Amino acid sequence: MSIQYGDEEPLAGSFGAVDSFPKDFGYGAEEADGEGGEAGPDTKPRILLMGLRRSGKSSIQKVVFHKMSPNETLFLESTNKIYKDDISNSSFVNFQIWDFPGQVDFFDPTFDYEMIFRGTGALIFVIDAQDDYMEALARLHLTVSRAYKVNPEINFEVFIHKVDGLSDDHKIETQRDIHQRANDDLADAGLEKLHLSFYLTSIYDHSIFEAFSKVVQKLIPQLPTLENLLNIFISNSGIEKAFLFDVVSKIYIATDSSPVDMQSYELCCDMIDVVIDVSCIYGLKEDGTGSAYDKESMAIIKLNNTTVLYLKEVTRFLALVCILREESFERKGLIDYNFHCFRKAIHEVFEVGVSAHRPNSHMNMQNMKTVTHNGAPRAVV
Numbered sequence: 001m002s003i004q005y006g007d008e009e010p011l012a013g014s015f016g017a018v019d020s021f022p023k024d025f026g027y028g029a030e031e032a033d034g035e036g037g038e039a040g041p042d043t044k045p046r047i048l049l050m051g052l053r054r055s056g057k058s059s060i061q062k063v064v065f066h067k068m069s070p071n072e073t074l075f076l077e078s079t080n081k082i083y084k085d086d087i088s089n090s091s092f093v094n095f096q097i098w099d100f101p102g103q104v105d106f107f108d109p110t111f112d113y114e115m116i117f118r119g120t121g122a123l124i125f126v127i128d129a130q131d132d133y134m135e136a137l138a139r140l141h142l143t144v145s146r147a148y149k150v151n152p153e154i155n156f157e158v159f160i161h162k163v164d165g166l167s168d169d170h171k172i173e174t175q176r177d178i179h180q181r182a183n184d185d186l187a188d189a190g191l192e193k194l195h196l197s198f199y200l201t202s203i204y205d206h207s208i209f210e211a212f213s214k215v216v217q218k219l220i221p222q223l224p225t226l227e228n229l230l231n232i233f234i235s236n237s238g239i240e241k242a243f244l245f246d247v248v249s250k251i252y253i254a255t256d257s258s259p260v261d262m263q264s265y266e267l268c269c270d271m272i273d274v275v276i277d278v279s280c281i282y283g284l285k286e287d288g289t290g291s292a293y294d295k296e297s298m299a300i301i302k303l304n305n306t307t308v309l310y311l312k313e314v315t316r317f318l319a320l321v322c323i324l325r326e327e328s329f330e331r332k333g334l335i336d337y338n339f340h341c342f343r344k345a346i347h348e349v350f351e352v353g354v355s356a357h358r359p360n361s362h363m364n365m366q367n368m369k370t371v372t373h374n375g376a377p378r379a380v381v
């Protein structure tokens with residue numbers, strides 16, 4: 001395995017200086033800081049985490065965005081107020097995650113749900129699959145129907161969670177039953193147009209990262225372009241699979257159009273962990289300054305089954321991780337050249353995003369806000 005670390009020059013091009021990656025690989029501020037001309041703390045697009053008490057909302061947020069180990073979540077205290085987590089300082093995912101305290105009382109006059117739902121990109125409703133879920137289904141129905149009336153553009157995502165405790169047959173049966181009941185309730189209320197997506201999740205494996213990846217991908221307007229670029233890149237380079245990862249969260253924000261198999265995804269996640277861990281230990285300067293992830297970051301891992309994993313930096317938040325055969329890797333020069341073109345194209349995609357978001361651009365502020373609310377990813381890469 002070879003890992004290279006570089007110095008911290010700013011990225012070339014018009015993306016502005018690249019702040020060093022947090023050297024302890026830490027995460028963004030807990031409260032939004034409304035940095036540099038972007039939307040203020042409470043106007044960033046939101047992903048809401050809702051569900052009954054103890055369904056696992058805080059655990060999901062801590063494991064995915066704060067590197068908490070699943071076992072540590074056993075000691076999490078119950079959330080008793082809305083917890084707003086702004087992850088945009090360290091992640092490509094320029095959202096606020098709002099963790100709600102158990103049941104929300106829609107009749108509480110201090111709870112301005114209209115304001116909350118209006119600025120929401122995705123609402124994730126977490127159902128504990130190890131518990132009796134009838135009450136959760138009633139809550140799900142109340143929550144999504146209220147939210148839909150305020151903002152029909154919200155993506156409604158249902159995490160059937162804690163499935164680590166269920167047998168494979170039981171998982172499928174639970175998903176089928178929840179799917180059926182939830183949709184029947186919506187049909188009875190005349191809300192057939194309200195679409196719910198279902199995911200089986202657990203914090204004890206990669207399923208929670210996979211599910212979150214899909215939720216976030218739906219909020220990225222540039223997704224089709226990113227997928228196209230990945231398809232072109234892999235087909236011209238003899239690569240089997242490529243993921244564009246948000247390094248901090250290990251959410252993949254895009255992949256090529258071949259099907260995703262869980263093992264490949266897990267392998268790539270593990271590679272990111274290895275690279276960052278080794279980099280944190282050996283990649284920093286003597287005085288402890290420097291960055292664990294910067295524009296020179298790259299790694300090659302050759303497995304004993306003639307597979308090669310290849311990681312390269314794309315932007316300060318994104319890495320490309322590819323899986324390929326050893327024989328294809330003999331043409332590394334070609335792959336590197338294609339990667340260079342791919343990286344340039346990705347920067348151009350987001351550069352367009354930046355200029356479209358500049359206050360003096362032709363787009364008026366009203367339009368800009370609409371784009372942001374519905375989930376545009378961060379403009380500055």
Ligand SMILES: Nc1nc2c(ncn2[C@@H]2O[C@H](COP(=O)(O)OP(=O)(O)OP(=O)(O)O)[C@@H](O)[C@H]2O)c(=O)[nH]1
Pocket residue numbers: 051052053054055056057058059060070072073074075076077078079080100101102103161162163164165201202203204
């Ligand atoms: N087996 C299993 N347990 C989980 C999973 N996710 C969370 N838990 C456990 O569920 C319990 C409750 O988790 P929390 O994250 O505090 O739940 P919450 O929904 O935030 O609860 P409130 O803050 O009261 O609304 C904790 O003991 C977690 O360890 C999972 O995927 N599998």
